[in-house]
Amino acid sequence: MSDDTAQYITLASALIGLPIAPEHRAPVEQAFAGLMDHAKIVLAETLGERDEAAEVFTP
Amino acid sequence: MTASALDIAARVASGQTTALAETNAALARIMAHDDQLNCFTHLDAARARAEASAIDAQRDRGEPLGPLAGVPFAVKNLFDIENVTTIAGSKVLATDPPATRDAFLVRRLCEAGAVLLGALNMDEFAYGFVTENAHAGPTRNPYDITRLAGGSSGGSAAAVAGGLVPLTLGSDTNGSIRVPASLCGIFGIKPTYGRLSRGGSFPFVHSFDHLGPFARSAADLAAVYDACLGLDLEDPAQHHGQDLTQVSPQLDSAPAPRTAILGGWFAEGASEQALAAVAHVAAALGALETVELEGSQAARSAAFCITGAQGGALHLNRLRTDAASYDPATRARLMAGTMLPASVLQQAQRFRSLYHARALALFERFDLLLAPATPVQAPLIGQSTMEMGSKIVNVRANLGLFTQPISFIGLPVATVPVWLPGESLPIGVQIIARPWAEATALQAAHRLEQAGAVGYRLPASAAKAPV
Numbered sequence: 001m002s003d004d005t006a007q008y009i010t011l012a013s014a015l016i017g018l019p020i021a022p023e024h025r026a027p028v029e030q031a032f033a034g035l036m037d038h039a040k041i042v043l044a045e046t047l048g049e050r051d052e053a054a055e056v057f058t059p
Numbered sequence: 060m061t062a063s064a065l066d067i068a069a070r071v072a073s074g075q076t077t078a079l080a081e082t083n084a085a086l087a088r089i090m091a092h093d094d095q096l097n098c099f100t101h102l103d104a105a106r107a108r109a110e111a112s113a114i115d116a117q118r119d120r121g122e123p124l125g126p127l128a129g130v131p132f133a134v135k136n137l138f139d140i141e142n143v144t145t146i147a148g149s150k151v152l153a154t155d156p157p158a159t160r161d162a163f164l165v166r167r168l169c170e171a172g173a174v175l176l177g178a179l180n181m182d183e184f185a186y187g188f189v190t191e192n193a194h195a196g197p198t199r200n201p202y203d204i205t206r207l208a209g210g211s212s213g214g215s216a217a218a219v220a221g222g223l224v225p226l227t228l229g230s231d232t233n234g235s236i237r238v239p240a241s242l243c244g245i246f247g248i249k250p251t252y253g254r255l256s257r258g259g260s261f262p263f264v265h266s267f268d269h270l271g272p273f274a275r276s277a278a279d280l281a282a283v284y285d286a287c288l289g290l291d292l293e294d295p296a297q298h299h300g301q302d303l304t305q306v307s308p309q310l311d312s313a314p315a316p317r318t319a320i321l322g323g324w325f326a327e328g329a330s331e332q333a334l335a336a337v338a339h340v341a342a343a344l345g346a347l348e349t350v351e352l353e354g355s356q357a358a359r360s361a362a363f364c365i366t367g368a369q370g371g372a373l374h375l376n377r378l379r380t381d382a383a384s385y386d387p388a389t390r391a392r393l394m395a396g397t398m399l400p401a402s403v404l405q406q407a408q409r410f411r412s413l414y415h416a417r418a419l420a421l422f423e424r425f426d427l428l429l430a431p432a433t434p435v436q437a438p439l440i441g442q443s444t445m446e447m448g449s450k451i452v453n454v455r456a457n458l459g460l461f462t463q464p465i466s467f468i469g470l471p472v473a474t475v476p477v478w479l480p481g482e483s484l485p486i487g488v489q490i491i492a493r494p495w496a497e498a499t500a501l502q503a504a505h506r507l508e509q510a511g512a513v514g515y516r517l518p519a520s521a522a523k524a525p526v
Contacts (some may be wrong), residue, residue: 008398017397018375018379018397018398023384024382024391029389029390031067032398034395035363035392037362039360039400042403042407043403045410047409048100051409054266054412055266
């Protein structure tokens, strides 16, 4: 867990009003780091500007 | 005690047995075995006996019976059951008011004459592949009670495999029908995304949530799938232009499918048994070619990200006020998901379209694709890591290694049970079809079962049943 990630969790959780109890903090940091490992794989995919998201709202 | 659902329905219709007798027999099996397996979290004998008696009265009056008349069934505890609080494996929902009516699929099965016995254990909020629920305890594998039943629909799979009931319903967001079907050696189908209504079920990830059945034979699976078909305006994701043709009447009449094996991601990390099971099914279906579905690792990662973000957002309010009541295995991941940057979520949804197009290109040449349902046979309860190729990996995160990319793009999948020579545990194979082609997958499952290549085996524990 980098200091940047720990700081991000502190700020992001405060911004969305999500208190994280001290005893829950370490597993959340670990889970977030795991999620960001997957995020890096997703962000490495090259997409064209016209590749649309799968979710489409149908009014 | 392991009579097929169709056999029970035929015997009820002909008067050889009654719905009430079948219901009482199922209740006795549950009383005898569920202490050990821990499948049921709610049992409603009074409702079941009343429904069964109503079916028997229908028959006595000479009225036509439904195709599942008198067949006992149960549902994962995220399905609404009238007058019962829907807990979805959690403690935080336990004080919510009871449901005011049954979920759409429960209503469909009851209309077909099936008899609801109760609700089944699962991973909290369906966020897991193990059914080691911190509140209700683990569901145990009927073939070895020291091992996992899989999840998140673990109670649904073990109840069928353990001989308690012939049919159950579960849900599959990232593999939660296919993983437990594999570890428990039964048949399951995750239909196309948007096929079956999710009305009256507790959601997890709206982009990926599917509902579907488990059974001990392909014919039973097709029958319960057929009974579930129907349109429901209450599910905004259901595709209302779909063809509602029943599969059961065409189960025997299919031409040989053009089948290929998925290689690459779907072979790396698979155990010797998982690869042997796929090879076995491939040989039986005459599949010779191995193909790649490019981007499957990214598809799995994208599924992780969308799951975390949508699941986390769904629970944000409750996490703010009652995080301590969550299962520790669920809480940390939901909290983490609430903070995922939106740019990641959007990239994942955009990649979903691209990956979907690649899969559709493969279906121009093939009717079916094969892949392992799980990388390994059932791990031990409490086991935290497992070997995968040359790596040691986390069990909980990796049982869905091969299911996540497929549900990511909503393809229909039948899971079939394989027993390899000398093995004491089953393992499942995913039979993946093009969108809306559930019939093709179910026909292949039936063909394989008829040929003796796949099938259910009675666990030793179930053979000692009192009825």
